Amino acid sequence: MMKNILQLKNVRKSFDGFLAIDDVSFAVAEGELSAIIGPNGAGKSTLFNLITGYYEIDRGEITYAGINIKGRGTEAIVREGVGRSFQVSSIFQEETVLDNVRLARLAKENKTRNFRSPLEKFEETTESAYRILESLGLGNQAERYAYELAHGDQKLLDIGIALALEPRLLLLDEPTAGMSPEERIQTTHLIEKLWKEYDLTLIFIEHDMDLVFEIAQWIRVLHQGSLLAEGKPDEIRENADVIGAYLGEDHLWEGY
Amino acid sequence: MSLKRLNNRIFLAGIVVLLFLLPFMKVSEYVVILMNEIIVWGLFALAFNLLFGVSGMLSFGQALFYGFGAYVTGLMVIHFGAFWFIPSILIGMTAVIAISILLGLITIRLSGVYFTMLTLAFAQLGWEIVFKWYSFTGGDDGIQGIYPPDFLGTPKAYYYFSLILVLLSVWIIRKFVNSPYGLTLRCLRQNPIRVSFLGRKVKNYQLGVYVVSAIFSSLAGSLMAGINGSIHPGMLNWTTSGEVILMSVLGGIGQFFGPFLGGGVIVLIEDIIGAYTEYWSFIIGIIMLLIVLLFPKGVLGEFSKLRRRLKI
Numbered sequence: 001m002m003k004n005i006l007q008l009k010n011v012r013k014s015f016d017g018f019l020a021i022d023d024v025s026f027a028v029a030e031g032e033l034s035a036i037i038g039p040n041g042a043g044k045s046t047l048f049n050l051i052t053g054y055y056e057i058d059r060g061e062i063t064y065a066g067i068n069i070k071g072r073g074t075e076a077i078v079r080e081g082v083g084r085s086f087q088v089s090s091i092f093q094e095e096t097v098l099d100n101v102r103l104a105r106l107a108k109e110n111k112t113r114n115f116r117s118p119l120e121k122f123e124e125t126t127e128s129a130y131r132i133l134e135s136l137g138l139g140n141q142a143e144r145y146a147y148e149l150a151h152g153d154q155k156l157l158d159i160g161i162a163l164a165l166e167p168r169l170l171l172l173d174e175p176t177a178g179m180s181p182e183e184r185i186q187t188t189h190l191i192e193k194l195w196k197e198y199d200l201t202l203i204f205i206e207h208d209m210d211l212v213f214e215i216a217q218w219i220r221v222l223h224q225g226s227l228l229a230e231g232k233p234d235e236i237r238e239n240a241d242v243i244g245a246y247l248g249e250d251h252l253w254e255g256y
Numbered sequence: 257m258s259l260k261r262l263n264n265r266i267f268l269a270g271i272v273v274l275l276f277l278l279p280f281m282k283v284s285e286y287v288v289i290l291m292n293e294i295i296v297w298g299l300f301a302l303a304f305n306l307l308f309g310v311s312g313m314l315s316f317g318q319a320l321f322y323g324f325g326a327y328v329t330g331l332m333v334i335h336f337g338a339f340w341f342i343p344s345i346l347i348g349m350t351a352v353i354a355i356s357i358l359l360g361l362i363t364i365r366l367s368g369v370y371f372t373m374l375t376l377a378f379a380q381l382g383w384e385i386v387f388k389w390y391s392f393t394g395g396d397d398g399i400q401g402i403y404p405p406d407f408l409g410t411p412k413a414y415y416y417f418s419l420i421l422v423l424l425s426v427w428i429i430r431k432f433v434n435s436p437y438g439l440t441l442r443c444l445r446q447n448p449i450r451v452s453f454l455g456r457k458v459k460n461y462q463l464g465v466y467v468v469s470a471i472f473s474s475l476a477g478s479l480m481a482g483i484n485g486s487i488h489p490g491m492l493n494w495t496t497s498g499e500v501i502l503m504s505v506l507g508g509i510g511q512f513f514g515p516f517l518g519g520g521v522i523v524l525i526e527d528i529i530g531a532y533t534e535y536w537s538f539i540i541g542i543i544m545l546l547i548v549l550l551f552p553k554g555v556l557g558e559f560s561k562l563r564r565r566l567k568i
């Protein structure tokens with residue numbers, strides 16, 4: 001039997017009376033590659049913000065690796081092994097690509113308090129940062145500034161920063177947003193590769209149903225803050241008509 | 257990349273040599289004193305820019321720590337004698353750690369413009385105390401006759417003393433900026449949320465740099481006290497905090513040595529133009545305006561952009 005690494009029980013979150021997450025419960029098995037889908041405003045990003053302690057839940061309970069995360073704070077939760085990327089790339093624009101990942105490595109290795117040694121001294125840290133960039137295909141852009149990267153590469157760098165922390169649970173918020181169709185396919189396969197290579201439990205948010213069906217082992221459908229359905233891709237696919245009917249318009253899935 | 261680094265090294269070494277040779281260049285004592293003021297202001301600006309340019313924290317109250325150092329040195333020398341000049345520098349730098357931690361715990365709870373206003377408020381409080389507490393601080397009259405020990409008694413000797421301490425500080429600050437801690441500070445300026453998603457508490461690092469900046473500001477204040485032998489409450493006033501902001505912006509907050517250069521330029525302008533007209537602050541205003549319009553990244557910032565383009 002597989003162990004659950006993450007468990008949400010009757011989680012609720014509202015903003016000024018607006019119920020963004022409404023009584024959501026689910027469990028994520030360790031090692032799973034799963035997707036969260038749902039139209040814009042469904043509460044997908046909010047869910048990530050709750051799991052990482054960036055927002056506090058109003059009611060319910062979130063357990064990660066046996067720990068109730070309530071009141072723990074983002075920093076502590078991250079140190080326990082939860083990593084994430086952001087819907088809008090959250091990188092350090094004015095630093096080099098290498099330094100973006102190197103900072104994350106230094107954070108992981110508890111070395112950011114060192115105020116004496118030059119960065120070049122941390123050879124192993126630098127090497128491991130390079131390895132991560134290589135696995136994302138960003139190796140040859142290490143010396144460039146992050147703001148110089150193409151949009152798609154900035155999204156990858158965002159993932160690289162999260163990966164550098166060696167998370168057990170990795171949350172990717174629309175990793176393919178704003179990419180060209182080819183890039184989206186490439187990135188989707190890259191996600192699958194990273195999931196295997198780094199031995200992760202991975203949850204990604206994605207609008208494009210076809211991409212989701214391509215790699216996800218498990219799919220959760222979020223709509224207006226509620227968990228509408230969850231299941232294996234086949235089950236969700238069969239369910240898709242129902243969902244489509246419920247949602248009315250197909251184009252809602254396209255997002256943006 | 258490495259050519260650039262080599263060029264930088266040669267350039268820096270050249271400047272250091274020039275600074276050391278200056279007193280031998282048949283210049284008047286006046287010039288030595290002026291140069292002394294420039295390097296001390298430069299240090300103060302560099303310390304300030306650790307907060308602003310590096311960490312994105314605009315303090316409008318660094319004069320508090322600068323003035324604190326000056327008054328610790330001034331009061332100790334006046335009351336206990338010239339021997340205490342050098343120890344007072346260290347005592348100021350140590351005591352300011354406690355003060356800046358205490359104030360930092362309050363100011364750093366806020367960010368952006370609220371942080372700025374709070375630093376200003378505390379500094380004005382300090383100024384008020386120094387200004388009003390006549391019996392202890394000399395109030396508006398300030399303190400005169402702050403003589404360093406005999407072996408530092410000439411402008412030349414004192415210049416070398418300051419120069420060594422300033423260069424040592426610059427070296428330490430530069431190491432600090434290039435360390436993992438420094439990288440963390442630069443990154444939290446650009447994206448504090450992401451830093452907390454690296455498992456690091458942003459406020460702790462902000463407090464750390466706040467304290468480091470205060471230490472070197474205090475050192476600058478102590479050194480300044482010895483240049484003119486006199487101090488006054490204006491050193492803690494908001495105009496002083498403003499001046500150091502001006503220096504940094506003028507030189508370029510994104511460049512390590514930008515604030516230092518800006519300090520030099522402003523001290524020179526004050527001195528040269530001040531000799532002809534009392535409206536020098538008006539002139540500085542115009543120069544600032546031109547620089548902000550023509551060189552939005554500061555003098556050194558534009559220079560480095562040019563170098564990037566020319567690849568030298």
Ligand SMILES: Nc1ncnc2c1ncn2[C@@H]1O[C@H](COP(=O)(O)OP(=O)(O)O)[C@@H](O)[C@H]1O
Pocket residue numbers: 015020038039040041042043044045046047
């Ligand atoms: N910090 C916030 N303050 C107020 N409303 C928010 C906040 N975060 C999210 N919301 C609202 O919650 C709802 C869900 O948002 P979000 O989780 O970003 O949706 P999704 O990621 O599924 O597109 C939206 O209506 C959004 O406006």
Ligand SMILES: [Mg+2]
Pocket residue numbers: 044045046087
């Ligand atoms: Mg979203």
